[in-house]
Amino acid sequence: MTESRPVRVRFAPSPTGMLHIGGARTALFNWAFARSRGGTFLLRIEDTDTERNSVESLQSILDSMRWLGLDWNEGPEADGNFGPYFQSERVESYNAAMARGLTEGWLYRCFATAEELEVQREEARAAKTNWRFDARFRDLSQEEAEARHAKGERNVLRFRVPEGEDIVIKDHIRGEVKFTSNDVEDWVAVRPNGMPTYNFVCALDDSAMEISHVIRGEEHLVNTPKQILVYRALGLAEPEYAHVPLILGQDGKKLSKRTGDTALGDYISKGYPADALFNFLCLLGFSIDDKTDVFTREELLAAFDLKRISKGGALFDTDKLHWLCGDWIRRMQSPSFTAAVLPYLIDAGLVPEDASADANLQLLVAAFQERITLYSELPAQAAGMFGEMPEYDGKAQKALRADGVSDVLEAVAKAVDASAWPMEDFSATVKAVAGELDLGMGKVMKPVRAALTGTLGGPELADVVRILGKQRSLKRLQECLTVIGESLEDSAQEG
RNA sequence: GGUCCCAUCGUCUAGUCUGGCCUAGGACACCAGGUUUUCAUCCUGGCAACAGGGGUUCGAAUCCCCUUGGGAUCACCA
Structure with missing residues (x-):
């Protein structure tokens, strides 16, 4: 774990949706590691699943990265000497590895279909026995396999996992994590359409791009052995690893859309x-x-x-x-x-x-x-400060119905009208009014606030008045008086 | 179920590697006060945890083992 290779780390999203919160944090840790160590942070797009890729997803991922301030040195819309940075554009290099694997025998053709394997899995699950991959085509001769392939028979390339090999991951976060190759099945490395799968290309690309540290989510820990086996088959140097813990939703399980916003x-x-x-x-x-x-x-x-x-x-x-x-x-x-x-x-x-x-x-x-708390909250909170008149909410209405409110509003309006603008000290003015009417500050401020802003919360009234300006402040006070007067008449008639 | 990972206040965590300074610290949330013309802010205080059991040791949150609990994964997705 103490190699002196230059630090090169990567974030490798697949463009099949928006950037997930967990992915964002993984990207952030990679970025932080690179930036704190004078290393290189690169972005690689894992678009080997042609069915699910979309350009919109890619764009939104790039936008999200930039929004978070995670700039990359190499990758899409950036330079770099280790490109291309889209896996879909790296197929020649994958083909070379495939050919080599076939020749050297660590890859072999498997003619079993996904469907029939799925049936076996189901059966195993039903019988409560442990599913173990049945390596039926593992020992088929190369000649026969190639012949069937040449006839156009659909097949995948599987990785021939060696038996009885210890695989130890030296993880910067977890220490040594031990596996044995006996627990690893002969996984699919190449799809029938010739497109390689994640575990295969991941190892190939990390190596080709000279990634020094693979920092990724803990969910990848269990398939790291597969990737290590690829390095071993090809005689490549392994990167160092760091598997970061998962982000959990309120239910304690991996954060998913069920438990809130995940993008x-x-x-x-x-x-x-x-x-x-x-x-x-x-x-x-x-x-x-x-x-x-x-x-x-x-x-x-x-x-x-x-x-x-x-x-x-x-x-x-x-x-x-x-x-x-x-x-x-x-x-x-x-x-x-x-x-x-x-x-x-x-x-x-x-x-x-x-x-x-x-x-x-x-x-x-x-x-x-x-x-x-959020930028988006401002409009609702500040709405009362715009326009000629505010809307009175329930509490404000109640406050305006209290005894003696008219006198207060009238006195304050008069004081405001008489004062120079901008007002030197609104508080002092109100205090004077309160003194005249022999009321506490609260008794005066509350209705004034209600009349001025339509709510009982908010900024200091001195600020409110200053922001509203003399004309609007006066207008709000006066029109409020009118409204109160009318409703008093109403209740008088009713009574 | 197999394999792998993890385990300190309700939550995020410090402390664990390099046992003693930990009668376990901080933050969010919550509760109670205070400042303030309201709300918010701010300040003060409070509540609250080493999952359990065995070892090792003069001494364990810290080391070892077991149990329990939680999680990840088991695709021709990444």
């Missing part, structure tokens, strides 16, 4: 801050020390070490994620927060398409910065 894209579109998600992903299975849980990419790189990745799976805890999001948002510089949130305001139709962040909008947005 990074979902979090992007829901307005999660990228830095927070990055931070959170790190926290799932990695720690810097005993007390640091909020950190930047730079801080991560300074501390990153495969040894600090834990072994057990980690539950995806949305509470903590949301806390992190809020924390990151609170730490943001006001201008970048405004920039991040502007698209959501535009989307909600609260500001015009071509809106730029003028001083007033800056002010407004800043007033809500410490109150939201």
